[in-house]
Amino acid sequence: MIRLDRERDDATGRERERHALAAGPTMAPDFCSPGSSVGAMGLRETAEEAYREALPALATSAVGGLFAGVVLGGMRAELRAVEGLLVLVPALLATRGSVFGSFGVRVATGLHQGLVEPRVDLGDERLRAAATAALANGVLVSLVAAVLTVTALTLLGSPVAPLPVMLGVALVASVLSGVVLTAVVLLVVFAGYRRGYDPDTFVGPVVTTTGDVAGVFFLLVAARTVLALVDAFGGGG
Amino acid sequence: MPTEWSVRAITRAMLPVLLVLTLVELGSGLVLGTLEDRLLRSPSLLVLVPVTIGTAGNLGSILAARLSTAFHLGTLSFDAGDDTLAGNAVATVALAVTLFPLVGLGAWVLTALLGAPTLAPGTVVLIALSAGVALAVLAVAVTLATTYVAYRFSLDPDDVVVPVVTNVCDVLGVLVLFAAVLAFA
Numbered sequence: 001m002i003r004l005d006r007e008r009d010d011a012t013g014r015e016r017e018r019h020a021l022a023a024g025p026t027m028a029p030d031f032c033s034p035g036s037s038v039g040a041m042g043l044r045e046t047a048e049e050a051y052r053e054a055l056p057a058l059a060t061s062a063v064g065g066l067f068a069g070v071v072l073g074g075m076r077a078e079l080r081a082v083e084g085l086l087v088l089v090p091a092l093l094a095t096r097g098s099v100f101g102s103f104g105v106r107v108a109t110g111l112h113q114g115l116v117e118p119r120v121d122l123g124d125e126r127l128r129a130a131a132t133a134a135l136a137n138g139v140l141v142s143l144v145a146a147v148l149t150v151t152a153l154t155l156l157g158s159p160v161a162p163l164p165v166m167l168g169v170a171l172v173a174s175v176l177s178g179v180v181l182t183a184v185v186l187l188v189v190f191a192g193y194r195r196g197y198d199p200d201t202f203v204g205p206v207v208t209t210t211g212d213v214a215g216v217f218f219l220l221v222a223a224r225t226v227l228a229l230v231d232a233f234g235g236g237g
Numbered sequence: 238m239p240t241e242w243s244v245r246a247i248t249r250a251m252l253p254v255l256l257v258l259t260l261v262e263l264g265s266g267l268v269l270g271t272l273e274d275r276l277l278r279s280p281s282l283l284v285l286v287p288v289t290i291g292t293a294g295n296l297g298s299i300l301a302a303r304l305s306t307a308f309h310l311g312t313l314s315f316d317a318g319d320d321t322l323a324g325n326a327v328a329t330v331a332l333a334v335t336l337f338p339l340v341g342l343g344a345w346v347l348t349a350l351l352g353a354p355t356l357a358p359g360t361v362v363l364i365a366l367s368a369g370v371a372l373a374v375l376a377v378a379v380t381l382a383t384t385y386v387a388y389r390f391s392l393d394p395d396d397v398v399v400p401v402v403t404n405v406c407d408v409l410g411v412l413v414l415f416a417a418v419l420a421f422a
Contacts, residue, residue, distance in 0.1 A: 046324025051331055054299045061295055062336055065288030066343045072287060073280040073348060080277065087270040090290060091262035094407060098255060106247075115242070126242040133247035141255045148263050158270065208295065212287050 057205040064209030068093075068216040075216075078223035082169060084153050084160035085223060091145040092173065092219065095138060096211040100181045103134040104207050107189050108199035118190045131186075135178040142174035143167060165226055172222035177214045184210050254400070261404055265290075265411040272415055275422070281354050281361045282418055284344040289368055290410040292336060297376040297406035298399055300329050304384050305394035315385055322381070330373045337369025338362050360421060368417040372410060379405050 041049070072089070079086050107130065110116035116127055146166040153160035160166075188206050189199045241247075269276075269286070276283045307313040307321045316322070341362035348354045354361075380402050387394045 041320065041324070043320045043324045043327070046320055047327040047331065050299075050303060050325050050328035054328070054332055055335070058292065058295055058299070058332060058336060062288055062292050062340055063343075065291040066284065066340065066347060068287040068291075069284035069344060070347050070351065073284045074351065076277050076280065076283070079273070084270070086273050086276070087263070087266035089286070090266045090269060090407065090411060091259050093287065093290070094258055094262045094404070095255060098258060099251070102251060110242070129242050129244050130247060133244040133251070136244065137248055137251055137255060140252070141259055144256065145259045145263065148259065149266065152263060152267060153270070156267075208291060212291055216287060 061205050061208045061212075064212050068212035071213070071216045071220055075220045075223065078220060078227065081227055082161045082165060082223050084149055084158070084166065085169065085219075087153065088145055088149045088166070088170065089216075089219070091149070092142055092170070093212060093215045095141045095145065095174075096177060096181065096215045097208055099134050099138040099141070099178075100185055100211055101204060101207045103130060103182070104185045104189055104199070104203035106130055107185065108193075108203055111189070111193050111199065118193045120186055120190065127186075131182050134182060135175075138178045139171065139174045142170040146170035165230060168226040168229070169219070169222045172225055173215075173219045176221060177211075177218040180214050180218070181207070181211060184214075258404055261408060265408040268411050268415055272418060275418060279355045279422065280352065281344050281348040281356050282364070282422060284348055285341070285361070285365060285368075285414065286411075288340050288344070289365070289372075289414045290407050292333075292340065292369070293372045293376065293406040293410035293413070294403045296329055296332060296373055297380055297402040300325055300376060300380045301384065301394070301398045301402040304380060305398055308384065308388065308394050313384075315381075315388070326377045326381075329377050330370065333369040333373035334366070337365045340369070341365025356422060364414075364417045364421050367421065368410075368413045371413045371417070372406070375409050375413070376402070376406050379409070 107116060107127070110126065110130075111118055117124065122128060146169070147163070150160050150163045150166050185203070185207060189203055192202055193199050276286070303325050304313060304322070307325075313319065313321050341364060342358065344365065345354055345356070345358045345361040380398065383398045383401050383405075384394055386392075387397045
């Protein structure tokens with residue numbers, strides 16, 4: 001009798017342990033499901049949930065932003081040599097983010113709708129059109145930004161590099177970063193989708209993070225290339 | 238997005254927005270240009286530029302997306318005592334208070350690893366933190382104002398609020414960084 005009792009105690013003990021272990025994973029979806037959270041959540045719970053959900057993406061993109069900043073900090077010589085280049089930086093980075101963010105969302109939607117196959121196929125007409133549009137718009141808007149920067153700084157009487165130099169830097173930077181970002185967006189969205197992740201949830205942070213780093217890095221490459229060309233061919237000083 | 242998958246259709250949908258956005262960003266570029274000498278003298282401050290702009294835009298867009306969803310679900314009311322509103326606002330400020338000191342410290346450490354920083358680490362952290370808190374408060378104000386306007390004019394907040402808030406926060410990022418650098422460096 002005594003022995004039996006103890007066995008039963010052990011069994012319920014183990015049972016309780018299993019419940020405690022299971023409580024973690026089973027409580028989380030309960031807590032997040034719309035049924036229990038809508039209306040029932042107080043200020044503290046809302047704030048905690050919003051904080052927890054946003055922190056990983058924000059921290060990841062902040063790390064990317066810091067690396068972009070390091071590249072920017074390392075191109076002080078180029079920023080001095082191409083006067084007005086710093087004025088162009090916010091427009092170039094924002095254009096990258098918008099064009100390739102939109103490209104990523106479009107590809108993700110295409111996958112969901114079954115319009116696009118999750119593999120890189122240059123023969124796919126839809127994919128080719130979307131990639132060409134992203135590249136062309138990125139280059140066009142960057143050239144417009146270069147013209148506007150030179151015009152605005154000239155009107156303000158501030159020193160600014162000659163228009164061909166600014167156009168050259170904008171062209172080289174937008175073509176190189178465009179090609180790299182097209183590849184990164186396609187590879188990451190397809191790889192994530194094939195592993196069963198919803199691209200909608202990660203395409204935004206991926207584009208802002210790689211977009212900032214690639215945007216500033218290829219701006220440096222473009223500034224060096226154009227400065228070297230100006231040196232080699234005289235460029236009128 | 239029911240846009241057709243052709244270069245022409247995608248360009249027609251995207252180009253006007255991109256051109257307006259470029260004009261706005263040019264404005265923040267010109268503000269950045271007036272700070273150029275100061276930024277070139279202290280590389281840690283130059284390192285802060287992309288991350289401050291980016292994080293400000295992200296804080297605004299996340300808050301805007303959450304409020305838009307709450308708005309669609311009907312759980313949002315424009316009332317100072319509304320828990321969804323107040324909770325998300327508190328979270329935005331808390332996120333800024335968590336991230337920006339680390340961003341400032343990261344900027345200083347990375348600059349120190351690559352050369353001699355000209356500012357004390359405390360100064361860079363102070364600039365990052367004060368800019369971050371000011372940006373979070375501004376992001377909340379801009380998002381609430383934009384969401385409220387969208388609500389009054391019966392516009393879908395997904396179409397209007399997220400792009401407006403992200404770009405306004407980008408520009409505010411430069412302006413606030415400008416003010417923090419003038420105040421503390």
